[in-house]
Amino acid sequence: MLNSSSSLNIKITSLLALALSLTAFASISVNSKVPETKTEDRKTAIVLNSGEASVSLIDMSTRQVYKTFPIGKEPHHLMITPDQKSVLVANAAGDDVVFLDPKTGDVQRRLPNIIDPYHIGYSPDKKWFVAAGNRLDRVDIYKANGQELTMSKIVKASKTPSHITFTSNSKITFVTLQDSDELIAIELSSQEILWRMPIGKMPAGVWMTPGDKYLLIGLTGSDSVQVIDWKNQKIIKEIKTGKGAHNFRPLGDKRHIFLTNRVDSTISILDMVKLEKVADITGLPSGPDCMDITPDGKELWVTFRFAKKVGIIDIASRKLISTIPVGKSPHGIFFHPSAPWQ
Numbered sequence: 499m500l501n502s503s504s505s506l507n508i509k510i511t512s513l514l515a516l517a518l519s520l521t522a523f524a525s526i527s528v529n530s531k532v533p534e535t536k537t538e539d540r541k542t543a544i545v546l547n548s549g550e551a552s553v554s555l556i557d558m559s560t561r562q563v564y565k566t567f568p569i570g571k572e573p574h575h576l577m578i579t580p581d582q583k584s585v586l587v588a589n590a591a592g593d594d595v596v597f598l599d600p601k602t603g604d605v606q607r608r609l610p611n612i613i614d615p616y617h618i619g620y621s622p623d624k625k626w627f628v629a630a631g632n633r634l635d636r637v638d639i640y641k642a643n644g645q646e647l648t649m650s651k652i653v654k655a656s657k658t659p660s661h662i663t664f665t666s667n668s669k670i671t672f673v674t675l676q677d678s679d680e681l682i683a684i685e686l687s688s689q690e691i692l693w694r695m696p697i698g699k700m701p702a703g704v705w706m707t708p709g710d711k712y713l714l715i716g717l718t719g720s721d722s723v724q725v726i727d728w729k730n731q732k733i734i735k736e737i738k739t740g741k742g743a744h745n746f747r748p749l750g751d752k753r754h755i756f757l758t759n760r761v762d763s764t765i766s767i768l769d770m771v772k773l774e775k776v777a778d779i780t781g782l783p784s785g786p787d788c789m790d791i792t793p794d795g796k797e798l799w800v801t802f803r804f805a806k807k808v809g810i811i812d813i814a815s816r817k818l819i820s821t822i823p824v825g826k827s828p829h830g831i832f833f834h835p836s837a838p839w840q
Contacts, residue, residue, distance in 0.1 A: 537602075540557055540558075540559070540564075540602075541557075541558040541559065541833065542555050542556065542557065542558065542601065542602060542603050542833065543555070543556040543558050543790075543799060543808070543831060543832070543833040544576065544585060544598060544600075544603045544830075544831065544832045544833065545801060545808055545824050545825075545828050545830070545831050546569070546573040546574065546575075546576060546587060546828065546829045546830040546831070547566070547573070547824060547825025547826055547827065547828050547829075548572055548573055548574050548803075548826075548827040548828070548829040549825065549826030549827030550825040550826045550827070551568055551569060551570060551571050551572065551573065551589075551592075552566050552567060552568050552569055552573075552825050553566065553567055553569045553573065553587070553598075553603065554566045554824040554825055554828070555602075555603040556808065556822055556824075558833065561810070561820055561822055562822065563822065563823070563824060565603070566824075566825060567605075569587055569589065569596055569605075570587070570589030570591075570592030570594060570596060570608075571589055571590070571591035571592035572589060572590040572591035572592065573587050573588065573589050573590075573592075573596075573829070573830070574588060574590050574616055574617070574632075574829045574830060575588050575616065575617050575618055575788075575829070575830045576588065576598075576618075576830040576832050577618060577619065577620070577832070578600055578832070578834060579597075579620075579644075579645050580620060580624040580642075580644070581644060581645065582600065582834070583600070583645075584597040584598065584599070584600065584606055584645060585597070585598040585599075585600045585603075585832055585834075586598075586618060587830075588612070588615035588616065588617070588618045588629065589615070590614055590615060590616045590632060590633060591614075591633070593610070593611065593612065593613050593614060593615075594608055594609060594610045594611070594612055594615075595608070595609045595612045595615060595618075596608050596609075597609070597645070600832075600834040601834065609647070612629060612638075612647070613629075613631065613634065613636075613638065614629070614631035614632065614633045614634045614636070614638075615629040615630075615631070615638075616629070616630050616631060616632030616633070616659070616660070617629070617630040617632070617659075617660060617661045617662050618630075618662070619662040619663070619664065619671070620642060621642075621664050621668040621671065621686060622664055622666055622667075622668050623667075623668040624642060625641065625642055625668065626639060626640065626641065626642055626650075626668065626671070626686050627639075627640040627641075627642040627647050628640070628662050628671050628673075630659035630660060630661065630662055630673055631659055632658055632659060632660060632676070635654065635655060635656060635657055635658065635659065636652050636653065636654055636655060636659065637652075637653040637655045637659050637671075637673050637682075637684065638651075638652050638653075639651050639652075639653065639671075639684070639686065639689045650689055651689035653684060653689060653690075653691065655673065655675060655682060655691075656675045656677075656678040656680060656682075656694075657675055657676070657677035657678040658675060658676040658677035658678070659673050659674070659675055659676075660673070660674040660675065660676040660701065660702045661673070661674050661702055661703050661704045661745070662704070663704045663705055663706050663713070664706070665706065665710050666706070666710050667710075668686060669685065669686060669687070670683050670684065670685060670686065670692065671683075671684050671686060672684075672704055672706075672713060672728065673704075674697075674701035674702060674703075674704050674715060675694075675701070676700050676701060676702060676718070677700070679696060679697060679698065679699055679700065679701065679719075680694050680695065680696055680697060680701075681694065681695050681697050681701060681704070681713070681715065681726065682694045683728065693731055695726075695731045697715055697717075697724055697726070697733065698715065698717040698719070698720050698722070698724050698736075699717055699718075699719030699720045700717060700718040700719030700720070701715045701716070701717055701718070701724075702715075702716050702717075702718045702743075702744050702745060703715070703716035703743075703744055703745040703746045703757070704716075704746075705746040705748070705755060707770040707771075707773075708752050708753070708770060708771070708840075712725050712726060712727060712728070712734070712773070713725070713726040713728045714726075714746065714755070714768070714770070716739075716743040716744050716745060716746065716757055716758075717743050718742050718743060718744045718760065720741075720743065721738060721739065721740055721741045721742075721743060721759070721762070722736045722737055722738050722739055722743055723736070723737045723739055723743055723757060723766075723768065724736050724737075725737065725773055735773055737768060737773065737774065737775055738775065739757055739759055739764075739766040739768075739775060739778075740759025740761070740762035740764045740766060740778070741759060741760075741761035741762040742758075742759050742760035742761030742762060743757060743758075743759050743760075743766075744757070744758050744759065744760045744786075744787060745757070745758050745787055745788055745789070747788075747789035747790065747791065747798075747839075748770075748838075748839055748840055749767075749791065749795065749813075749837065750791060750795055750837035750838040750839070750840060751795075752840050753769060753770055753771055754767055754768065754769060754770065754776070755767070755768050755770055756768075756789055756798065758786040758787055758788075758789065758800065759786070760785050760786060760787060760803070763782045763783065763784045763785065763786060763802075764778050764779060764780050764782060764786070765778070765779040765782065765786055765789075765798075765800070765811070766778050766779075767779070767816075777816060779811060779816045779817075779818075781817075781818060782800075782802070782809060782811075782818055783802040783804075783805035783807050783809055783818075783821060784802060784803075784804035784805045785802050785803035785804030785805060786800050786801070786802055786803075786809075787800070787801045787802070787803045787828075787829055788800070788801045788829055788830050788831050789801075789831065790831050790832060790833055790836050790837075791813075791836055791837035792833075792836065792837065793835045793836055793837055794837075795813065795837050796812065796813055796814065797810055797811065797812060797813065797819075798810070798811040798813055799811075799831055799833070800831070801824075801828040801829055801830070801831050802821075802828065803827050803828060803829060804827075805821075806823060806824060806825065806826055806827070806828065807821045807822060807823055807824060807828070808821065808822045808824055808828060808831065809821045809822075810822075
């Protein structure tokens, strides 16, 4: 039988052993964490949370949000300035544009009195800046001089101007009118509407195919992409994609383009030369919308508006490999550098 002194020594020894094992376990747990990216090395994805009036910044290495901050009412779309020094965030209900650092996402400055900028775009020659006023049924055309914008004309435009694209010679901008089911062409030099044509239900995303041959229109109120011979104002083909066909992002190979189908929660891949759908990406969260592609062309990053997530898709396998929780109704997404927009 052990005496009380021996029993006490055994208990102390056991407690010391337990403490040492817990210390070792804690050390292993801390050391097993993913190391934080140094700020100067961090590659940042900028995501607009339209339903929360905020921006989320994602560390693309750790795939985690490291900062969320208020930006303005209804931020929907964003794009880089011609000098590559700023990212413009268009606050549609806030009636302003915010300049962010493209590498860090930090706020640089705010430009007031840009009214109802839902979708925005610079002409290819960088001399014009166009904002589609989704809420106020107008298209605003500005003269652009670097980062400075000077109002040139307000073009009244039926119901709900949505998305914008241009001819490669910067002579014409095209705008879809979501609630009047139309497409308009505006001459930039005169800021006059050249023509308008009826198209499919709730047109949104619009993209020019290589060589300025055709326009592709995503029909959010339907399940297809319309192919428009814009020189003759004719619909020449309809490509079935999925319900809620919405927005485009070219792969960067001058041939293939991705299209989000917001209602079916799929992404279609189209051949812009053959004018055919070549594949679908399925098994996705709800409400895919805006996209960007990593500079190596391997990953497609997508905002999922209904799921409050950003998803990362492996392009080669066409599989969703990761999701990142963000804010309410995430819309625009941007990182720099990215794959070419062609």
